[in-house]
Amino acid sequence: MGALVMSKAITIDGKSVSFIDGQTIMDAALAAGVYIPHLCHNPEFEPHGNCKLCIVSVNGRNMTACTMPAAEDMVVASNTPELDSDRQALVQMLFVEGNHICPACEASGNCQLQAAAYYLKMLSPHFMHFYPPREVDASHPDIFLDLNRCILCELCVRASREVDGKNVFGISGRGIGTHLVVNAASGRLGDTNFAVTDRAAQVCPTGAILIKRQGYKIPIGQRTFDHKKISEVQMEPVKRTEPEHE
Amino acid sequence: MEPHEFPHIEQQLAPVFERHGCEANQLLKILREVQEIFHFVPPAAITCVASHLGVPRTQVEGVAGFYFFLSLKSVGKYRLLFSDNVTDQMQGNPELMQYFCHKLWLEPGKVSEDNLLSVDSTSCTGMCDQGPAALVNGWPLTNLDRDRLDLIAELIHDKKPVCDWPSMLFEVKDNIRRAGTLLGEPFKPGAAIRATLDRGSAATLMEMEASGLRGRGGAGFSVARKWSLCRAAAGDHHYIVCNADEGEPGTFKDRVLLNSYADLICEGMTVGARIVGATQGFLYLRGEYRHLLKKLEEVLARRRATGLLGRSILGETGFDFDIEIHLGAGSYICGEESALIESLEGKRGRPRNRPPFPVTHGYLDQPTVVDNVETLACAARIALQGGEWFAAIGTTQSTGSKILSIAGDCARPGIYEYPFGITLHEILGDCGAEDPYAVQVSGPSGTLVSSKEFDRRISFEDLPTAGAFTVFKRGRDILQVVQNFAHFFAHESCGFCTPCRVGTQLQKKIVDKITHGHGTVYDLEELKHVGHIMQSMSHCGLGHTAANPVLDMLEKFPDAYEHKLKNFAFEPVFDLDGALETARNITGRDDAWAHLS
Structure with missing residues (x-):
């Protein structure tokens, strides 16, 4: 990659960002150290584009940064009060459609949904809570699956398919009834070949997939987002692999 | 039901x-048949189909x-789905459904105890000109009454197979009221x-270019441009798809075209295929x-x-083309072209990320035209009579x-073909509104x-x-109309x-709140806020347009909701009386003492 001449460029919030063909706006932004809020995107996996937090304005039209290929002369606006306000509303929507109880949640402080809410200065869920009845599956010896916290980002689906080669997870239902399913006739995680060492066990941005017997090992106050903003954390792996970038 | 109740499932599914065959893109077709055999898709069938196709069970x-x-x-053996389009609603379908459920001791959405039948409502079945309508095991029932x-x-009580029911129950008329050059x-x-x-x-x-023909599905993209892009795109195979997933509530003109003008449609596809x-x-x-x-x-x-189909069409060596019909399974979003392609491939009907567009990467990632x-x-008419004509x-x-599907409050509902440019006044006069x-x-x-805009x-x-034209006379409750649409989305x-998954729910809940007399000015602002988020952040056209009826009502029909609003600026969404609904259902009570005043 380093050998290629990066002559093409887009502009994000007035800053020129170079890209190579095949990169999305998100790829280019992350490589250049420009942060665009996101939840369902993780550079390790195929882009998915469903949380919509990374929507940016491209030459005046809203586009999903993690799936839209970068093209020369794109003028991208991302860090604007309007978009951040819309993103905040999306995070609020994710909060009210599930059952999120941050103060009592084991994932508190390590949760990207919570961190995104702080980053976008969300002060309350704003919308009416849906209080959906959702299931908790404790059948697996090492892992809890708590669908109350699932935000349908499909990171576990992708990780299990693309990295673990197992297809432990999938999506069924539709509309507000869309939900995560596991690869077993019983519908129980314990009846799948899911292992705690799977990549899919490590990628949940919230506390929907929790490793058993780890609860509160790291006390609240010493967790990832207690010290760093989501923008810093989500940029870290990219900076490690692309050290030559500004 | 437990999986062990189907010990012979493999033999049962063998003919299916x-x-x-065993291509993964046959999944939806296979599942339709599974549903017909068992009246649902049992877990054992999911496992069996997954292993047959070599795909994950989760898929x-x-x-x-x-x-x-x-x-x-x-x-159940019989599934009766009442169409809940707004025209069916105006014709009394909710009351009819209630009557039927009451008569047979049924609860909507739940199968009877003897596993014989279930009753539910479904999105518009495209029979608005001859409603109230329903579907029984997928077959259309029209002109329903008690x-x-x-x-x-x-x-149903006599367990008579649906194919032996009297044919007058299933009669579907074309109702062509005004035919132009096309019809x-x-x-x-x-x-x-x-x-x-x-x-x-x-x-x-x-000739297509000269004709100026634009897509009739709503988006209005130039047909010549779409066909040129597909023609120029590199690929092992090219495909042409006729989008007959006419799901927009109030539209039924494609039903008539498919019933009586199928040759014209096939001909258009064949011309497109050649190009x-x-x-x-x-x-x-x-x-x-399905009845078609x-x-x-x-x-x-x-x-x-x-x-006219098959190998060497009209004797032209090398001109090989055939058409396969793919049946949908109840999903409005499959009318969106990339969701339709996903569905053709046997998948969930989820709109794709674009680019790439179907003209270069469509069905099986090959160049595809969807019209x-x-x-x-x-x-087909243009190919015959020329673009200038x-x-x-x-x-x-x-x-x-343009062919319009006219229904609602008018004397002569049906199909009307007009040259573009016709005013609403003229149309309303013709259909007897x-x-x-x-x-x-x-x-x-x-x-x-x-x-004011007629x-x-x-x-x-x-x-x-795209063709729907639903008329409402003075005195119709526009709020109720909009509530119907909000539920639809x-x-x-x-x-x-x-934004769409949650936004359409929020919109529905807020409109319901106003309808139930608990809305305030605050809720109107909330509707605008949610509408804005859906319009600007959604993945596809469904989300982009889902707020249209609500926003139109707020702007043009203040009389529809203002009298319903509470006078104070805010009322909590939590409805104390509504929270007792579960208790009322359990006890079977609905008297005054079971309500908070």
């Missing part, structure tokens, strides 16, 4: 597998859980293909139009027999004619037009439409992206 469960006509729980429901109850002039099968072969593909494409270089075409027929399947298959067979039924019919009809930006107050043009995703014109320049959102 035999028919459809099969994902598809089975997506489509409304497939179910993961038993829906007498007919009594008869249906008897038939009125005779057409000889093969004539447009002959003209295309004589003129040559490039020259025929020029883009496709050898395979698909007709994606919405599940609700046999007739369409017969048309295809006749065309094969007369050399509306009416568009293809127009294309077509461009002379209509307006500058909107050439040709008495004291019209509002018209929903192009269905819930279109525009709610008030009587001089507006049907055209891409002014009021674009919430039911049909595919659930992929946050």
Whole structure:
């Protein structure tokens, strides 16, 4: 990659960002150290584009940064009060459609949904809570699956398919009834070949997939987002692999 | 039911597998048959189908859980689905459904204790001109009333197979009230293909260009441009798809075209195939139009027999093309072209990320043209009669004619073909609308037009439409109309992206709150806020347009909701009396003492 001449460029919030063909706006932004809020995107996996937090304005039209290929002369606006306000509303929507109880949640402080809410200065869920009845599956010896916290980002689906080669997870239902399913006739995680060492066990941005017997090992106050903003954390792996970038 | 209740499932499914083979893109077809055999898709069948196709179990469960006509729980031997389009609603379908449920001791959405039948409502079945309508095991019932429901109850009680029910229950009329160039002039099968072969593909494409033909499905994209892009795209195979997933509530013109003008549609597809270089075409027929399947298959067979489909069409060596019909399974979003392609591939109907667009990466990632039924019919006429002829009809930006599906408060509901540019006034006069107050043009995703705007014109320049034209007379409760639409979008959102999945629900809940008399000025602002988020952040057209009826009402019909609003600025969404609903249901009570005043 380093050998290629990066002559093409887009502009994000007035800053020129170079890209190579095949990169999305998100790829280019992350490589250049420009942060665009996101939840369902993780550079390790195929882009998915469903949380919509990374929507940016491209030459005046809203586009999903993690799936839209970068093209020369794109003028991208991302860090604007309007978009951040819309993103905040999306995070609020994710909060009210599930059952999120941050103060009592084991994932508190390590949760990207919570961190995104702080980053976008969300002060309350704003919308009416849906209080959906959702299931908790404790059948697996090492892992809890708590669908109350699932935000349908499909990171576990992708990780299990693309990295673990197992297809432990999938999506069924539709509309507000869309939900995560596991690869077993019983519908129980314990009846799948899911292992705690799977990549899919490590990628949940919230506390929907929790490793058993780890609860509160790291006390609240010493967790990832207690010290760093989501923008810093989500940029870290990219900076490690692309050290030559500004 | 437990998986062990199906010990012979592999033998039971063997003939299904035999028919459809073991390609993963046959999944939806296989699941439709599984549903017919078991009246649901049991877990054991999911496992069996997954292993047969060599796909993850989760993928099969994902598809089975997506489509409304497939179910993961038993829906009984008979499944009666009442159409809940706003026209069916105005014709009394909710009361009829209640009557039927009461009569048979049923609860909507739940199967009877003897596992015999279930009753539910479904999105518009496309029978708005002859409602109230319903579907029984996928077959359309029209002109419902209490007498007919009594008869249906008897038939079900006697366990009579649906195929032996009296045919008058299933009668579907075309109701063509006004025919123009598309519907009125005779057409000889093969004539447009002959003209295309004589003129040559490039020259025929020029005729399409000259005609100015734009897509009739709503978006209005240039047909010549779409076909040129697909023709120029590199790929092992090219495909042409007829989008007959006519799901927009209030639209039923494709039903009539498919029933009585199938040759014109097939001809349009064949001309398109010649131009883009496709050898395979698909007709994606919405599940609700299953009754048309046999007739369409017969048309295809006749065309094969007369050399209009198959190998060496009209004797032209190398011109090979055939059409396969693919039946949908109850999903509005599959009318969106990339979701339709996903569905053709046997997957969940989720709109794709674009680019790439279907013209370069469509069905099986190959260059694919997806055109509306009416568009293809127009294309056949243009291939025969030339672009100039077509461009002379209509307006500058909107050439040709438009078929409207007119229903609601009018004396003569049915199909009307007009040159583009016609005013709403004229249309309302023709269909016998008495004291019209509002018209929903192009269905819930279109525009709610008030009587002040009846001089507006049907055209891409002014009021674009995919064909629905629903009339409301003075005195109709517009809030109730909009509530119906809000419920529709919430039911049909595919659930992929946050803004649409959650936004359509929020919109529904807020409109319900106002309808129930608990709304305030604050809630009106909330509707605008949610509408803005859906419009600006959604993944596809469904989310972008889901707020249209609500926002139109807020802007144009203040009388519809203002009297319903509470006087104070805020009322909590938590409804104390509403919270007792579960308790009332359990105890079977609905008297005054079971309510908080």
